[in-house]
Amino acid sequence: MWDRHPHGYFEGRRAKLFFKTMKLIHRVGVAPDILTTLAYWVLRPRRSEWIVMTNTRREDTPDRDTLAAWHDSTRDIPADLLGDCYTRIGALTGMDSTCKVLDVNCGTSRLSTPLMDSGHEVTGIDTSSAMLEQANSQLQTGWRGSFVHGDATRIQFPEHSFDVAIISRLLLNIGNAGQVTQELSRILRPGGFVIVVHAKNAFDSTPRRHFRDMCDERGYLPQRHKGVRYVISSVFSTLNMTHLQLDVSDLKWTKTMTYRESIEHLRLQLHAEFWLVPPVEYDQMLGQVQEKLARQPGGLETEDILNPTLEVDLYMKPEPAHEPGVRG
Numbered sequence: 001m002w003d004r005h006p007h008g009y010f011e012g013r014r015a016k017l018f019f020k021t022m023k024l025i026h027r028v029g030v031a032p033d034i035l036t037t038l039a040y041w042v043l044r045p046r047r048s049e050w051i052v053m054t055n056t057r058r059e060d061t062p063d064r065d066t067l068a069a070w071h072d073s074t075r076d077i078p079a080d081l082l083g084d085c086y087t088r089i090g091a092l093t094g095m096d097s098t099c100k101v102l103d104v105n106c107g108t109s110r111l112s113t114p115l116m117d118s119g120h121e122v123t124g125i126d127t128s129s130a131m132l133e134q135a136n137s138q139l140q141t142g143w144r145g146s147f148v149h150g151d152a153t154r155i156q157f158p159e160h161s162f163d164v165a166i167i168s169r170l171l172l173n174i175g176n177a178g179q180v181t182q183e184l185s186r187i188l189r190p191g192g193f194v195i196v197v198h199a200k201n202a203f204d205s206t207p208r209r210h211f212r213d214m215c216d217e218r219g220y221l222p223q224r225h226k227g228v229r230y231v232i233s234s235v236f237s238t239l240n241m242t243h244l245q246l247d248v249s250d251l252k253w254t255k256t257m258t259y260r261e262s263i264e265h266l267r268l269q270l271h272a273e274f275w276l277v278p279p280v281e282y283d284q285m286l287g288q289v290q291e292k293l294a295r296q297p298g299g300l301e302t303e304d305i306l307n308p309t310l311e312v313d314l315y316m317k318p319e320p321a322h323e324p325g326v327r328g
């Protein structure tokens with residue numbers, strides 16, 4: 001059972017009871033607003049039941065246009081690994097250069113560059129003009145790609161327009177996973193599929209771990225936080241999309257990050273799981289992390305060596321006969 005509440009999603013017995021009660025309240029029709037509020041307060045999820053999935057951002061969070069300039073430097077999945085990954089997806093699904101691909105929330109087009117390089121036709125959409133400008137400026141002669149303004153919650157293309165959709169780091173920005181997945185399912189042809197790309201451990205730095213521990217101590221991180229991967233898989237399953245997990249854990253790389261860089265990422269609030277933390281406490285805790293790490297030998301110039309790996313999930317849209325569709 002999934003639904004949206006002002007700070008995220010919740011699930012479980014209390015959520016089921018809440019939605020049943022809501023239905024009853026609306027069927028009876030007496031004072032629905034007051035009774036709904038009452039029901040929410042009695043049955044609301046306890047903090048440990050929340051699954052953080054929110055687009056609640058602090059007012060001082062830089063907008064995506066401001067962040068576009070350095071986005072590429074943080075999105076450092078090596079292009080050759082992505083290329084290998086797409087080759088494996090092709091072997092499994094029959095995805096080839098005749099496929100039309102939609103790169104949803106394309107950003108600077110990092111994820112679809114290897115696809116265009118191998119001849120795929122890619123359309124990218126994003127809400128940020130600065131991101132799109134960078135994506136278009138990177139197009140090379142012979143590539144079939146165009147990057148245009150578009151919103152993942154209301155995709156401008158008609159149904160069945162694409163064979164493949166790619167998403168990465170989208171749903172934490174949006175919050176309404178259900179609306180996005182419905183849109184993805186709509187624009188895909190039957191038998192088409194969504195590729196969800198994730199770089200596991202790409203930001204698992206020492207400052208972030210310290211910050212996470214502090215948030216945890218103060219009760220800001222849900223104990224049952226299952227992460228965005230779990231949320232995506234739950235939402236797609238409600239659309240009868242077949243989930244294929246592709247093991248690409250051997251596609252890994254190494255990157256270094258100074259404590260100073262990680263603290264800057266935290267200062268810019270790039271990590272959505274912390275967006276629920278009230279601003280004053282956020283700044284306080286970040287100050288403490290910074291002070292503590294600055295006192296260590298090497299200070300803020302100390303480097304973390306991170307070992308990210310690729311994680312890929314595929315969600316296939318059923319063929320009309322409700323058979324899981326795999327091309328080829």
Ligand SMILES: C[S@@+](CC[C@H](N)C(=O)[O-])C[C@H]1O[C@@H](n2cnc3c(N)ncnc32)[C@H](O)[C@@H]1O
Nearest residue numbers: 064075105106107126127128151152168169173
């Ligand atoms: C963290 S970046 C990821 C970019 C790209 N998918 C990648 O992995 O390199 C998130 C992107 O989502 C875009 N975005 C946020 N909300 C969106 C929406 N409703 N529709 C389309 N794009 C959106 C932002 O502008 C930003 O470019």
